[in-house]
Amino acid sequence: MNKRMALRGLAAAALAAGSASLLSACSPQGKTSFQGVDVTGADYAKDLPLKDVDGRQRSLKDFEGKVVVVFFGYTQCPDVCPTTLQELVETKQILGADGDKLQGIFVSLDPERDTPEVLKAYLGNFDESFVGLHGTPEEIAAVAKDFKIFYRKVAGTTESTYTLDHSAGSYVFDTTGRLRVYERYGAGPQVLSADVQALLGEA
Numbered sequence: 239m240n241k242r243m244a245l246r247g248l249a250a251a252a253l254a255a256g257s258a259s260l261l262s263a264c265s266p267q268g269k270t271s272f273q274g275v276d277v278t279g280a281d282y283a284k285d286l287p288l289k290d291v292d293g294r295q296r297s298l299k300d301f302e303g304k305v306v307v308v309f310f311g312y313t314q315c316p317d318v319c320p321t322t323l324q325e326l327v328e329t330k331q332i333l334g335a336d337g338d339k340l341q342g343i344f345v346s347l348d349p350e351r352d353t354p355e356v357l358k359a360y361l362g363n364f365d366e367s368f369v370g371l372h373g374t375p376e377e378i379a380a381v382a383k384d385f386k387i388f389y390r391k392v393a394g395t396t397e398s399t400y401t402l403d404h405s406a407g408s409y410v411f412d413t414t415g416r417l418r419v420y421e422r423y424g425a426g427p428q429v430l431s432a433d434v435q436a437l438l439g440e441a
Contacts, residue, residue, distance in 0.1 A: 336434075
């Protein structure tokens with residue numbers, strides 16, 4: 239390496255160090271950084287007052303001490319729902335020993351077909367620790383509105399073969415039950431596991 243190249247290397251290193259320092263100075267001290275969308279302080283998605291597959295009334299308070307990932311969908315969903323649930327399974331695997339500190343919650347938007355028995359069997363295909371929640375059409379509509387979830391029925395070839403268009407992202411709550419991150423559909427288990435680990439690091 240000649241002297242000119244060495245000087246260029248030193249200049250580049252100095253510039254990189256200066257940029258890193260500047261970025262650090264611009265970041266709020268002590269603020270957790272997420273790969274998903276940081277929604278800390280959001281005034282929505284406050285609770286899940288619905289019943290699980292065993293008929294118990296549930297609340298986010300039931301899962302304090304765990305990072306909770308909430309996803310809305312339906313068991314006959316052809317792609318988005320099984321993909322998201324599989325990513326949750328893979329996220330738990332990536333977390334290793336901390337996998338038990340992640341709680342997946344699936345909220346059914348299809349009370350007509352997703353009976354407790356159907357919901358339990360469906361989630362059992364992915365992870366038996368995942369909690370399925372259901373309710374009356376009115377209860378589901380109220381919770382979906384609080385979470386800013388869009389959904390609508392799309393007619394099929396018969397009355398019972400309809401599908402649902404619905405929002406596809408996931409909501410991540412910290413160990414105290416506060417909404418912190420919105421994960422876009424398809425972000426992948428690496429992104430979700432990084433954000434879960436960041437939240438566990440706060441606890």
